[in-house]
Amino acid sequence: xxxxxxxxxxxxxxxxxxxxxxxxxxxxxxxxxxxxxxxxxxxxxxxxxxxxxxxxxxxxxxxxxxxxxxxxxxxxxxxxxxxxxxxxxxxxxxxxxxxxxxxxxxxxxxxxxxxxxxxxxxxxxxxxxxxxxxxxxxxxxxxxxxxxxxxxxxxxxxxxxxxxxxxxxxxxxxxxxxxxxxxxxxxxxxxxxxxxxxxxxxxxxxxxxxxxxxxxxxxxxxxxxxxxxxxxxxxxxxxxxxxxxxxxxxxxxxxxxxxxxxxxxxxxxxxxxxxxxxxxxxxxxxxxxxxxxxxxxxxxxxxxxxxxxxxxxxxxxxxxxxxxxxxxxxxxxxxxxxxxxxxxxxxxxxxxxxxxxxxxxxxxxxxxxxxxxxxxxxxxxxxxxxxxxxxxxxxxxxxxxxxxxxxxxxxxxxxxxxxxxxxxxxxxxxxxxxxxxxxxxxxxxxxxxxxxxxxxxxxxxxxxxxxxxxxxxxxxxxxxxxxxxxxxxxxxxxxxxxxxxxxxxxxxxxxxxxxxxxxxxxxxxxxxxxxxxxxxxxxxxxxxxxxxxxxxxxxxxxxxxxxxxxxxxxxx
DNA sequence: GCCGTTTTCGGCCCGACTGTTTTCAGTCG
Numbered sequence: 001x002x003x004x005x006x007x008x009x010x011x012x013x014x015x016x017x018x019x020x021x022x023x024x025x026x027x028x029x030x031x032x033x034x035x036x037x038x039x040x041x042x043x044x045x046x047x048x049x050x051x052x053x054x055x056x057x058x059x060x061x062x063x064x065x066x067x068x069x070x071x072x073x074x075x076x077x078x079x080x081x082x083x084x085x086x087x088x089x090x091x092x093x094x095x096x097x098x099x100x101x102x103x104x105x106x107x108x109x110x111x112x113x114x115x116x117x118x119x120x121x122x123x124x125x126x127x128x129x130x131x132x133x134x135x136x137x138x139x140x141x142x143x144x145x146x147x148x149x150x151x152x153x154x155x156x157x158x159x160x161x162x163x164x165x166x167x168x169x170x171x172x173x174x175x176x177x178x179x180x181x182x183x184x185x186x187x188x189x190x191x192x193x194x195x196x197x198x199x200x201x202x203x204x205x206x207x208x209x210x211x212x213x214x215x216x217x218x219x220x221x222x223x224x225x226x227x228x229x230x231x232x233x234x235x236x237x238x239x240x241x242x243x244x245x246x247x248x249x250x251x252x253x254x255x256x257x258x259x260x261x262x263x264x265x266x267x268x269x270x271x272x273x274x275x276x277x278x279x280x281x282x283x284x285x286x287x288x289x290x291x292x293x294x295x296x297x298x299x300x301x302x303x304x305x306x307x308x309x310x311x312x313x314x315x316x317x318x319x320x321x322x323x324x325x326x327x328x329x330x331x332x333x334x335x336x337x338x339x340x341x342x343x344x345x346x347x348x349x350x351x352x353x354x355x356x357x358x359x360x361x362x363x364x365x366x367x368x369x370x371x372x373x374x375x376x377x378x379x380x381x382x383x384x385x386x387x388x389x390x391x392x393x394x395x396x397x398x399x400x401x402x403x404x405x406x407x408x409x410x411x412x413x414x415x416x417x418x419x420x421x422x423x424x425x426x427x428x429x430x431x432x433x434x435x436x437x438x439x440x441x442x443x444x445x446x447x448x449x450x451x452x453x454x455x456x457x458x459x460x461x462x463x464x465x466x467x468x469x470x471x472x473x474x475x476x477x478x479x480x481x482x483x484x485x486x487x488x489x490x491x492x493x494x495x496x497x498x499x500x501x502x503x504x505x506x507x508x509x510x511x512x513x514x515x516x517x518x519x520x521x522x523x524x525x526x527x528x529x530x531x532x533x534x535x536x537x538x539x540x541x542x543x544x545x546x547x548x549x550x551x552x553x554x555x556x557x558x559x560x561x562x563x564x565x566x567x568x569x570x571x572x
Numbered sequence: 573g574c575c576g577t578t579t580t581c582g583g584c585c586c587g588a589c590t591g592t593t594t595t596c597a598g599t600c601g
Contacts, residue, residue, distance in 0.1 A: 062573065100600090101599085104597080
């Protein structure tokens with residue numbers, strides 16, 4: 001059983017307990033354990049199989065949860081969960097997903113009106129039976145109906161790149177306003193999560209009404225959800241929710257820290273403050289009533305003798321342990337990247353020529369790029385035969401001879417065939433500077449079959465990196481099944497790289513998987529899989545992912561010069 | 573349900589906003 005599945009069960013128990021009105025701290029314990037298991041760098045089943053390891057050594061897992069997890073993994077079932085489900089039908093959990101409806105109100109609806117499903121709920125609201133209930137009113141009924149409609153129309157969380165476009169537009173809207181002294185985006189957008197639920201804007205201003213009025217004038221605002229003295233919430237046409245908070249200068253850093261989160265990171269931080277007799281809230285850090293600091297995030301962290309963590313790692317995973325040990329990694333930055341090693345041109349399915357791609361890369365300050373058009377098997381992408389490929393490589397040689405100020409590498413994205421083996425003969429691959437290979441066909445084979453194909457490619461002497469090692473698309477269909485631990489082990493042994501391709505919809509490796517690669521000693525190469533010049537900007541998305549995984553410049557291969565990179569892949 | 577170098581019991585982050593209320597509970601982040 002995978003960690004993800006175990007985490008799912010723990011989360012479901014938390015939902016059910018919450019619905020039953022259980023002790024909120026007990027609910028939190030289950031939720032916290034679910035998160036810890038999900039983020040754990042190694043498989044729970046491996047720990048259970050090891051005689052000298054204990055689940056209770058994991059932070060957040062005590063005797064009770066260790067026993068439940070052992071039962072779950074051992075038998076595939078959990079009696080406790082079955083008991084809960086016997087009391088509360090699973091369908092009522094859908095009620096908790098409606099904005100404005102929490103566990104208390106949902107439980108009343110279930111008990112008093114027998115509401116078990118979303119359809120029941122809609123009927124109850126429309127027949128006005130809901131407003132009869134104690135603690136409910138006509139307005140509540142409206143809010144529930146609106147929340148149901150929103151749940152239907154609003155898509156899942158927005159992809160980071162799409163949220164980024166909205167965020168930049170919002171910042172531009174506020175730019176001309178004189179009342180704004182400082183402005184920043186916070187929340188999961190700032191932490192660089194793959195998907196963003198809503199946007200949080202923070203403004204430093206003495207004129208709160210002016211800022212709020214200006215916000216309301218934004219054309220993209222569809223509905224005003226709430227407006228108070230310091231906080232305003234709206235929903236945009238795109239379905240994205242935006243929260244605006246206005247704070248004075250002395251609280252700006254405290255508020256930025258607070259609203260950047262994550263929630264779990266803040267819980268740890270506040271606990272540490274409490275141990276020292278301090279209190280942190282969004283207005284600052286206090287001893288009793290006395291304000292100590294809050295103008296900048298650095299001040300807040302410094303008051304607890306902590307470094308100002310990069311937003312990307314504020315997830316209550318490793319960051320506090322790193323800080324305590326003085327081993328906070330210096331995270332990789334966009335400026336560290338010297339080359340983009342995954343790129344397509346008009347020769348296969350790209351939209352720009354190699355000359356255009358090279359010019360765009362040079363403008364971005366890159367020192368080298370690899371043109372990695374598809375190989376012949378990828379017929380749908382106009383993949384190249386050995387003959388066409390050799391012709392393209394000759395063109396690249398000629399281009400480099402013109403001294404263009406950037407080195408273009410002769411590369412290829414070679415398909416890993418369904419039956420195993422590579423799509424191009426060895427003598428052709430031997431002529432390439434840079435060979436990446438990937439699975440495009442036979443993605444619904446078994447986990448063992450796909451893993452075997454990838455492992456064979458890793459062992460191939462001319463292969464430098466595996467692209468799309470998991471087939472992972474964000475918010476879309478499932479990735480293909482692959483034994484990633486086996487892939488990491490083989491890649492480390494043969495000094496091969498794994499590619500983290502970054503597009504708005506694709507991040508081949510999650511941050512957790514990147515961190516696991518690092519533990520295995522596997523280097524990551526970040527690529528953009530660019531099919532047009534504009535796509536080169538996607539490198540920023542890949543960098544954020546690498547940072548969330550705690551990767552440094554040394555963990556990322558294309559921060560090196562081409563000469564250093566050749567040594568790394570054994571070409572020199 | 574977890575946790576502990578003042579604790580094995582009694583804590584567990586903290587505040588804003590709304591609706592239904594007459595002082596607060598529920599929800600959200």
